[in-house]
Every structure is written in structure tokens, then in C-alpha cells.
Amino acid sequence: MNATIEKHTPKLMVLPTFLILLIISLVPLIYILSISLTNSTISKPFTDFVWFENYKKAFTDEVFGTSLVNTLVFAFSVTTIQTFFGFLLAYAMQQERKLGGVMRTLALLPLFTPPVAIAMIWRLIYDPNQGLLNYYLMKWGLVSGVIPFLGDKRLALPSIMLADIWQWTPFCFLLCLAALQSLPKDPFEAAMVDGASGWYVFKRLTLPMVAPQIIVIFLFRLLIALKVFDLVYMLTFGGPGNSTQVASFYIYRVSFKQFQTGYGGALSILVLILISVLATLLTKGRETILKRIE
Amino acid sequence: MKKLSHILGMIVILGMLLAACQPAPAPTEAPKPQAPTAAAVEPAAPEPAQPEPTEAKPAEKEFAGQTLNFLTIQPHNVAAQNLATWFEEATGAKVELIVVPYDNVIEKAVLDVTSGANEIDVIEYWYPGLGTLVENDVLENLDQWYVDNASWLKPEDFFPVYFDTFTKIGDSRYGIPYDGDMHLLWYLKPLLEKYDLQAPATWDEYLNVCKTITEGEKGEAYGCAIMGAKSPLILIGTYLNRLGSFGGSFFDAEGNPSINSPEAVAALEALVEQSKYALPTPSAVAFDEALGAWFSAKAGMVEFWTDLGGMTDDPASSKIVGEWGVVPLPKGPGEKGRVVASVNAGFGVGVSTGSQKKDLAFAFLSFIANPEVAERYNTVVGGIDPVRKSTLDNPAFIEFVGPAVAEAITAAHANAVVWPTDAKWFTLQEPLTDNLSLALSGDKTPQQALDDTQKAWEEILGK
Numbered sequence: 001m002n003a004t005i006e007k008h009t010p011k012l013m014v015l016p017t018f019l020i021l022l023i024i025s026l027v028p029l030i031y032i033l034s035i036s037l038t039n040s041t042i043s044k045p046f047t048d049f050v051w052f053e054n055y056k057k058a059f060t061d062e063v064f065g066t067s068l069v070n071t072l073v074f075a076f077s078v079t080t081i082q083t084f085f086g087f088l089l090a091y092a093m094q095q096e097r098k099l100g101g102v103m104r105t106l107a108l109l110p111l112f113t114p115p116v117a118i119a120m121i122w123r124l125i126y127d128p129n130q131g132l133l134n135y136y137l138m139k140w141g142l143v144s145g146v147i148p149f150l151g152d153k154r155l156a157l158p159s160i161m162l163a164d165i166w167q168w169t170p171f172c173f174l175l176c177l178a179a180l181q182s183l184p185k186d187p188f189e190a191a192m193v194d195g196a197s198g199w200y201v202f203k204r205l206t207l208p209m210v211a212p213q214i215i216v217i218f219l220f221r222l223l224i225a226l227k228v229f230d231l232v233y234m235l236t237f238g239g240p241g242n243s244t245q246v247a248s249f250y251i252y253r254v255s256f257k258q259f260q261t262g263y264g265g266a267l268s269i270l271v272l273i274l275i276s277v278l279a280t281l282l283t284k285g286r287e288t289i290l291k292r293i294e
Numbered sequence: 295m296k297k298l299s300h301i302l303g304m305i306v307i308l309g310m311l312l313a314a315c316q317p318a319p320a321p322t323e324a325p326k327p328q329a330p331t332a333a334a335v336e337p338a339a340p341e342p343a344q345p346e347p348t349e350a351k352p353a354e355k356e357f358a359g360q361t362l363n364f365l366t367i368q369p370h371n372v373a374a375q376n377l378a379t380w381f382e383e384a385t386g387a388k389v390e391l392i393v394v395p396y397d398n399v400i401e402k403a404v405l406d407v408t409s410g411a412n413e414i415d416v417i418e419y420w421y422p423g424l425g426t427l428v429e430n431d432v433l434e435n436l437d438q439w440y441v442d443n444a445s446w447l448k449p450e451d452f453f454p455v456y457f458d459t460f461t462k463i464g465d466s467r468y469g470i471p472y473d474g475d476m477h478l479l480w481y482l483k484p485l486l487e488k489y490d491l492q493a494p495a496t497w498d499e500y501l502n503v504c505k506t507i508t509e510g511e512k513g514e515a516y517g518c519a520i521m522g523a524k525s526p527l528i529l530i531g532t533y534l535n536r537l538g539s540f541g542g543s544f545f546d547a548e549g550n551p552s553i554n555s556p557e558a559v560a561a562l563e564a565l566v567e568q569s570k571y572a573l574p575t576p577s578a579v580a581f582d583e584a585l586g587a588w589f590s591a592k593a594g595m596v597e598f599w600t601d602l603g604g605m606t607d608d609p610a611s612s613k614i615v616g617e618w619g620v621v622p623l624p625k626g627p628g629e630k631g632r633v634v635a636s637v638n639a640g641f642g643v644g645v646s647t648g649s650q651k652k653d654l655a656f657a658f659l660s661f662i663a664n665p666e667v668a669e670r671y672n673t674v675v676g677g678i679d680p681v682r683k684s685t686l687d688n689p690a691f692i693e694f695v696g697p698a699v700a701e702a703i704t705a706a707h708a709n710a711v712v713w714p715t716d717a718k719w720f721t722l723q724e725p726l727t728d729n730l731s732l733a734l735s736g737d738k739t740p741q742q743a744l745d746d747t748q749k750a751w752e753e754i755l756g757k
Contacts, residue, residue: 042408127583129590239577259401
């Protein structure tokens with residue numbers, strides 16, 4: 001009897017936490033899934049059961065399609081650039097004792113700044129008539145007329161990406177730095193004793209050893225980038241046209257501007273499925289890459 | 295398949311149970327007839343700095359020690375602060391302001407009631423959202439309140455265009471008119487005089503003035519600033535200025551969508567053409583960008599609300615003090631062409647069904663509706679434009695805004711065009727905003743954009 005209790009004690013101890021986590025995770029999901037099968041509005045939830053009509057509608061919704069494409073383009077672009085520059089900076093700063101502390105402090109500033117403030121700063125920078133960017137571009141003779149960064153459909157999404165890269169590269173830098181600093185010293189000392197060149201050490205030691213962490217950083221950052229909302233809301237409201245319409249912002253418009261919570265729920269579930277599929281594929285890809293490195 | 299149906303059925307039942315467990319909105323009382331407080335019907339209190347020997351002691355005030363939450367929009371923050379101060383002086387009640395961006399006010403009010411939070415007592419609402427608020431049971435019905443307070447309220451003093459549009463759904467009223475916002479055309483005299491141009495009376499003249507100045511100034515200034523940022527209030531407002539004057543409308547006389555009528559398409563074509571010469575780039579120009587260009591003499595003309603004169607004459611923010619003129623919006627072409635004043639961004643005030651302090655909320659509503667209090671908030675800078683005929687005729691108001699603006703407002707009332715207030719409007723305005731923006735960005739022709747909007751509206755309305 002005592003042995004049985006002793007055997008199951010750890011499981012029983014964990015059970016309350018497990019149940020709480022299960023409820024916290026599943027309840028909203030079940031709620032959204034249920035509401036997505038109805039024509040609910042914000043004040044009349046669970047009215048007019050329509051099965052998969054909202055999902056059918058989503059597949060023919062051009063704006064939703066555009067928003068998904070924009071979301072993927074945005075997320076993969078900024079994540080790749082941020083991880084690349086974050087790693088480069090971290091690698092350069094890893095050896096730098098004097099400037100390292102200052103750099104780490106500076107890197108924290110964009111992370112401490114509220115996203116709304118960041119968006120306002122960039123809105124002022126991009127302003128065609130009084131913005132810093134146009135002022136200096138014209139002063140230095142690089143352009144002859146003002147550039148409407150947020151008003152041109154070809155430039156609006158890259159302009160939001162630039163703001164996002166400024167905001168999130170330090171995040172990648174700090175994580176990459178932590179990854180680099182956690183590497184064991186012995187292999188590097190041995191390589192130095194053997195007279196290996198800097199490039200050889202980087203290619204044969206640093207990169208393979210740090211790759212698993214870098215891939216995790218990429219994945220982590222990608223999942224955050226897929227949910228971009230604040231910069232779009234503050235800078236362009238999804239325009240011009242639908243050139244910066246992203247999935248989170250479109251779901252917000254459907255759910256809280258048009259109050260169609262049933263349809264908004266269906267869009268949320270579809271985005272959730274898409275992100276889950278992407279995360280699974282990328283995790284599999286990570287395993288493949290790691291096997292090759294080994 | 296049967297198993298799948300069972301699972302889905304279970305999920306739906308579970309969801310419904312969860313919904314049933316969510317906090318329900320507080321039971322709403324039938325609107326009580328509310329006699330105006332003594333403070334509300336008496337003449338407005340003098341300026342705060344002046345002593346008031348006849349006023350009752352704070353301890354004797356009717357609502358002393360109570361607090362009321364008033365939902366207002368950021369551009370009206372100063373006006374709301376004034377109201378809070380005056381109301382506290384009159385009744386002893388403290389007014390806490392819940393300030394949100396202008397385009398979030400309807401969703402904030404709806405979510406407050408539907409979530410069961412019930413924090414808000416009195417709501418300042420953007421009038422196209424009135425139907426949405428009523429459909430979601432957010433505003434108290436004021437029919438009885440109007441009957442009981444007619445003697446001092448003087449409903450006949452409200453401009454009819456505001457009174458019915460801002461407050462009435464079906465046969466019932468749910469609010470009072472508060473801010474009568476309509477667009478006029480403001481122009482910068484020195485810039486037009488430099489090119490020997492007159493303020494435009496037609497949209498063709500407007501295009502000519504805008505083009506002449508923009509081409510002449512070579513980037514130093516622009517003939518016009520057009521607000522075309524992708525927000526319903528901004529973009530549809532700018533379009534309505536043209537739609538109405540070209541003789542078009544959102545719906546025909548039978549209530550069917552008519553957004554792709556020849557007049558509507560011509561109006562959008564005109565907007566797209568004008569935007570080529572406007573302050574770059576209309577798609578990214580919202581209030582801040584337009585005002586920045588206007589105050590710094592970089593825009594020759596701007597379509598803006600009636601309180602722009604007061605803001606422009608503030609030397610702290612403007613370089614063009616006293617250098618502006620104002621006229622009604624230009625007339626559209628052809629037989630159907632007319633001069634209009636679009637009521638973009640008008641606001642009403644109502645009592646939340648979720649309010650836990652109904653007596654206090656109705657007292658505050660009465661205070662705002664008081665003609666003498668209205669006179670006070672219409673004659674200080676705060677972004678509130680008159681909704682009463684008596685305010686517009688008042689010498690203090692004419693002196694405050696200047697005779698030219700008062701005259702333009704008076705003329706504009708005869709030609710006001712308004713936004714729909716139907717409960718479906720918030721759903722309908724989204725595809726219109728998308729398609730107007732797509733036309734401005736060149737992704738669709740005006741005809742395509744409005745055909746697509748018509749199709750979307752017919753689907754939404756089941757026509």
C-alpha cells in the first residue's frame with residue numbers, strides 16, 4: 001500500500017498544476033472553436049449554428065488570403081534578418097570586453113520601450129513632410145522628392161519591417177550572445193593550440209555548436225512575428241489598400257470593428273492551424289539540420 | 295463521420311455551457327424619468343477662479359462623494375475635463391474620464407457592457423455607431439427622459455440633422471447630440487493669392503487650385519492635403535465630401551446599396567485624380583499629418599471640421615495665424631451637383647445600460663444637455679461644435695469662432711449629409727474602407743472598387 005502511494009505521489013503532486021494548465025489552455029480553445037461554428041456577434045454568442053460556413057467563407061475571403069501572405073512574408077523576412085544580424089552582433093561583441101556591457105545595455109532599450117511608443121517614433125521618422133528620414137535623404141541629395149514610406153503600397157510593408165527589425169534585433173542579439181557564451185571553452189583552446197584560423201574555428205566549431213540554439217531562437221522569434229499587430233495598427237491600419245494587412249489585424253477588425261465574433265473565431269482557428277503546421281515543419285527541419293551537423 | 299459529429303456536438307455544448315457561465319450584464323432598469331438637478335437647469339456656474347457666494351456648501355451638494363465614469367475620445371479630452379470640473383462644482387460628484395482613441399469608442403462601450411465589466415456610466419459615442427450600440431443593448435432608452443425634461447431641454451432648439459441622426463433608432467431616442475462636426479474647406483490665403491487663385495467653388499476648380507500650387511511650389515508646399523489614411527472615419531469622411539456633392543449616396547430611396555452609381559464612381563474618380571497633386575501621400579495622411587502640413591503653411595487647402603479656425607489661430611502651434619479663409623465644400627458637377635457639408639465625426643452622449651449609478655449618470659446627461667452649459671463648452675477650445683441653434687446665434691460663440699466661420703457653419707447646416715446609423719453600418723464600412731484605399735493606391739479602378747463594395751454590401755444585407 002505504502003509502496004503504491006509512494007510510487008504515485010509525484011504524479012499526484014503534479015496533477016493540480018497539470019489540470020490548471022490544461023484548463024487554461026483548452027477552455028479558450030474550445031470556446032473559440034465552438035463560437036466559430038456559429039454566426040455569433042459580440043453581444044449574442046452562440047446564436048445561429050452554421051457548422052463550417054464561416055470556414056468556407058474564409059477560404060473565399062480575398063482580404064484574409066492577402067493578410068496570410070503578408071503575415072508570412074513579414075514574419076519570415078524579419079525573423080531571418082533579425083537572427084542573422086543578432087548573431088553577427090553577438091559574435092562580434094562576444095570578444096569585446098569593454099564595449100560589451102554598454103552594448104548589452106543599449107540592446108535592452110528597444111525591448112523596454114512600449115510598442116506604441118516605438119510605432120509613434122517610426123511614424124514621425126517616416127513622415128513625408130516633416131520626418132527625419134526624408135529630411136536627411138533630401139539634404140544629402142540622395143532623393144529629389146519626398147518618399148511616402150507608409151503611403152506607397154510597395155514601401156509600406158518593408159517600412160514596417162524596418163521598424164520591427166530595429167525593435168527585435170536586440171532580442172535576437174541577447175539570446176545569441178547567451179548561446180555563444182554558454183559554449184565550452186576547451187575545444188576552442190585546443191583549436192588555437194593547433195593553429196586553426198579564425199574562419200576555420202567559426203565554420204567547424206562555433207557554428208555547429210551554436211546551431212541548435214540559433215534554430216530555437218529563429219523559431220521562437222518567428223512565432224512572435226507571425227502575431228504582429230501593434231506596428232500595423234499604429235503605422236498603416238493595414239493600408240494602403242491591403243498592402244500591410246496582416247492576419248492578427250484582420251481578425252481584430254472582423255471581431256471588434258464588425259463585431260462578427262463567429263467569423264473572427266473561425267479565422268483565429270485557421271491561423272492557429274497554420275502556425276501549428278509551420279511550427280511542426282520547422283521543428284522537423286531543425287532535427288534534420290542537427291542530424292546533418294552531427 | 296458519426297464519431298466526428300459527436301465530438302463536434304460535445305464541443306459546441308461545452309462552449310455553450312461556458313458561455314452560460316460568463317458574467318451576464320447587470321440587469322438594466324427601465325430608464326427612470328430624471329428631473330434635472332438644480333445645478334443642471336440653473337445658469338452655468340461662473341469661472342472656477344471666481345468666488346460664488348450663493349453656491350451651496352460642498353457637503354450639501356446632491357452627489358457629493360460619488361464618482362462617475364465618463365467614456366470620451368482623446369480629441370475631446372479637454373472638453374471632457376472642463377465638463378468634469380464644472381459638474382463637480384455643481385453637484386459635488388467626481389467625474390473620472392476614460393479616454394480612448396476616437397475609432398475605439400464604440401468597441402470599448404460594447405465590450406464594457408457585453409463583458410459584464412460595467413465600468414462606464416456615461417458614453418460619448420460616434421454617431422454612426424448608434425445602431426450598433428442599440429442593437430447590443432448598450433444605451434438606455436431616453437424616450438421618457440425626453441418627455442419629462444422637455445421644458446428645459448428645448449429639443450426643438452437642436453438642429454434637426456443632429457437631433458434625429460445622432461439620437462434616434464426606429465421611433466426611440468438613445469442619446470443627446472453633443473458635438474456637431476461637419477467639414478468645411480479651409481484655405482491658406484497667401485498661398486492662393488501668390489498664384490492669383492480664388493477659393494474654389496466647384497471640385498473642378500479645387501483640382502485646378504491644388505494642381506497649380508503643387509506644380510508651382512515644387513515640393514515646398516502642396517495645393518491640398520487630402521486625408522486618405524485607411525481608417526473608416528477618415529477615408530469615408532473624405533469620400534463623402536465628394537459623394538454627396540456629386541449627387542450620390544450610400545443607399546437609394548428604397549434603402550438598397552447604391553455605392554456604384556455613376557455619381558458615386560465619378561466622385562471617387564475625382565478623389566483619385568485630386569490625390570495625385572495632394573500632400574504626399576493621401577493614403578498615409580491622417581489628422582496629424584494634415585494638421586502638421588496646414589499649421590506649417592505646407593498645404594493650400596484642407597477639408598476639416600468647423601473648429602479648425604480656433605486651433606489655427608493659436609500661435610503656439612501655428613505659423614498661419616489669421617492667414618486662413620473658410621468656405622463650404624465645393625459643388626459637384628452636372629445636374630445633380632450640389633454643395634454639401636458632410637457630418638463626419640459627430641458625437642452624441644448616452645447613459646450606459648451597465649451603469650450602476652443611474653441617477654448620477656442621468657444627472658450628468660442632463661448637465662451636458664443643459665443649453666447654458668452647452669454654451670460654455672462651445673466657447674472654449676475643446677473641439678466641441680454647436681448642436682443647438684441658440685448656440686450658433688449666440689454673440690459669444692460668433693465672437694469665439696469669428697463671423698466667417700459662424701456664417702459658413704450656418705450655411706452648411708442647410709446642406710448637411712450624414713452617415714448611416716444602422717446596426718449593420720459597422721460591418722458595411724469595412725469593405726468600403728478597403729476598396730476606397732485600394733482605389734487610392736491604384737490597385738483597383740474606382741469603378742472596380744465600388745462594384746466590389748456594392749457586391750459585398752449586397753451579400754451582407756442579403757439583397
